[in-house]
Amino acid sequence: MTRLTRKTSLLKIYTWFPIILLFISVLNEFDFNYLNLKYFSFNFPFILIFFFTLKEFKNFDYFLVFIAGLFNDTVVGLPLGISSLSYTLICIATAYIRNITIRPNPLKDWFYFLFIISLINSLNYSILTLFFNFDLDLTSYLINTFFTFSFYIIFVSIFKYYLKGLND
Amino acid sequence: MASSRDDFIIAIRSAFLKKSTQQKFSLLTLVSISIFVIVLSSLDFKVIRYLKIGINEVVYRSSFIVSIPENFVKNTYFNVAEYSTFFRQYKNNKKELEQLKSKDISNEIIQYENKELKDLINDYVSSSDKVLAKIIVDHESPFLKSVIINKGSNNKIKIGTNIYDQSYLVGRVVEVNYRTSRVLLLSDLNSNVPVTIAPQNIQAIMIGAGENFGEIKYIKDGIFEKFDENSIVYTSGTGAIFKSGIPIGKLIQRDKDLDVEFFSDFSQLKYVFAEVETVLTAQNNIEKVEDNNDQNNNPIDTKIKILEDEKKIIEESNSKFKEENDYLKIQINKLNDEIYSYKNEITSQKEKIDQFFIDQEELEFLRLNLLYSQKCQTRKLFSTGLKVGTPEYKRCILNRGKLND
Numbered sequence: 001m002t003r004l005t006r007k008t009s010l011l012k013i014y015t016w017f018p019i020i021l022l023f024i025s026v027l028n029e030f031d032f033n034y035l036n037l038k039y040f041s042f043n044f045p046f047i048l049i050f051f052f053t054l055k056e057f058k059n060f061d062y063f064l065v066f067i068a069g070l071f072n073d074t075v076v077g078l079p080l081g082i083s084s085l086s087y088t089l090i091c092i093a094t095a096y097i098r099n100i101t102i103r104p105n106p107l108k109d110w111f112y113f114l115f116i117i118s119l120i121n122s123l124n125y126s127i128l129t130l131f132f133n134f135d136l137d138l139t140s141y142l143i144n145t146f147f148t149f150s151f152y153i154i155f156v157s158i159f160k161y162y163l164k165g166l167n168d
Numbered sequence: 169m170a171s172s173r174d175d176f177i178i179a180i181r182s183a184f185l186k187k188s189t190q191q192k193f194s195l196l197t198l199v200s201i202s203i204f205v206i207v208l209s210s211l212d213f214k215v216i217r218y219l220k221i222g223i224n225e226v227v228y229r230s231s232f233i234v235s236i237p238e239n240f241v242k243n244t245y246f247n248v249a250e251y252s253t254f255f256r257q258y259k260n261n262k263k264e265l266e267q268l269k270s271k272d273i274s275n276e277i278i279q280y281e282n283k284e285l286k287d288l289i290n291d292y293v294s295s296s297d298k299v300l301a302k303i304i305v306d307h308e309s310p311f312l313k314s315v316i317i318n319k320g321s322n323n324k325i326k327i328g329t330n331i332y333d334q335s336y337l338v339g340r341v342v343e344v345n346y347r348t349s350r351v352l353l354l355s356d357l358n359s360n361v362p363v364t365i366a367p368q369n370i371q372a373i374m375i376g377a378g379e380n381f382g383e384i385k386y387i388k389d390g391i392f393e394k395f396d397e398n399s400i401v402y403t404s405g406t407g408a409i410f411k412s413g414i415p416i417g418k419l420i421q422r423d424k425d426l427d428v429e430f431f432s433d434f435s436q437l438k439y440v441f442a443e444v445e446t447v448l449t450a451q452n453n454i455e456k457v458e459d460n461n462d463q464n465n466n467p468i469d470t471k472i473k474i475l476e477d478e479k480k481i482i483e484e485s486n487s488k489f490k491e492e493n494d495y496l497k498i499q500i501n502k503l504n505d506e507i508y509s510y511k512n513e514i515t516s517q518k519e520k521i522d523q524f525f526i527d528q529e530e531l532e533f534l535r536l537n538l539l540y541s542q543k544c545q546t547r548k549l550f551s552t553g554l555k556v557g558t559p560e561y562k563r564c565i566l567n568r569g570k571l572n573d
Contacts, residue, residue, distance in 0.1 A: 066198045075305060100175070
């Protein structure tokens, strides 16, 4: 009986894993910046949100994504609401692509992801420079977009294993 | 055509408004809330400010806890890297320490003098306390360079408080919560610091490059050649944002750019000092003294007080000089001993050389004696020679048998 309860709670944690990972990543910002590789950075939450909302993962609550955005703003030091808007826009984009797609194609998803993150990063850059007078390096944004796009395919293959494990 | 537009609108509407069974809010609601929050943030609305402070308190602590595993990996990585260069660093540090020790005494004297002069010209005297703060969040975002420290308004930290690593400037506080604060690092693109470049004494503005160095901007044309690798950048105090005379880094010339290599490594910061200041004018100081002590009511007493302070400073510097003198005396005695021993050595060596020359002359005489003794010696029948052993005989032998020069 105890073993069964433990198994159920482990399964529960496993099903909540993506959202836990999202919160850990926004609080921790794990992006290997301490390696001091010049210009190297990527946005892991973008990949995570895009993939799991596209797959309409049951425990990936939009409201929690919104809260994660607020946390990210606090940690990074951006004005409150910027990341929440970005994350919610990704959710909208994935909801839209789900509605118009009959046969999903990973390659199409990948390039659609590039389009979405470019759009969102441009929006972020514009809001921060125009309304909040931030001095930002556009090159860093472009390189961040490039690495996020490049890493998407790697993380997607890992996430697919996770989903497979969950279905089994 | 109309049908494809309808499909697009339906898809968009569905994306915005449709809630699946698991979702509590539609995306349209969340987007609206986000925009609303951004607008209120840009207007610096009070509710948002308090909301942000509340979130900050929770999130910074949570972030610190969540970052523990990553920090462990990061620290291990840096420790391994540090150990590999440990010995070289130790040697460099030892050398540097020796140099610094010698400079320390003169610096202290200059500080006393500076303080005294500030008092005399009625300038402000800032009695500053440095509060040790721990860095709880340091994520090195590629866009913004900032860190979170565990001291806030309850420790008298204010917006603009200067933050140090040892005695080097690191940045200033841009956001204060009750128990935490955000420090904008000098390397951030939004950081502007009025600086002086020494020893050329040139004023400029240093702007963060977004990397681990700063850039010198707004400098006069045609003075690029004046700088060398020994140029040091420190705060000028212009604009009263930063205190004057705080070291920042070394000047580096790259092509036609002037960059600043920071003395402090911002990626390695663990603890920093926040300077909590209480600015008092010299006049106020005098008034305080007057309030506390009725006997100090007239300006003569104040003057005496200043003179007493001055005397104290001079006594302290004198004692330092005395110590230095004693040390120098010991050194001189040591050197004298060395000179005496060297002198003795020289005398003995001289004696040896003289003996050597004498021996050589003797040897030469004996050699020539064998050859020319017949010519110089007295003969029994015809007494034309010289008697053996006389100086004349020796001279004759040395002249190779010639009786007369």
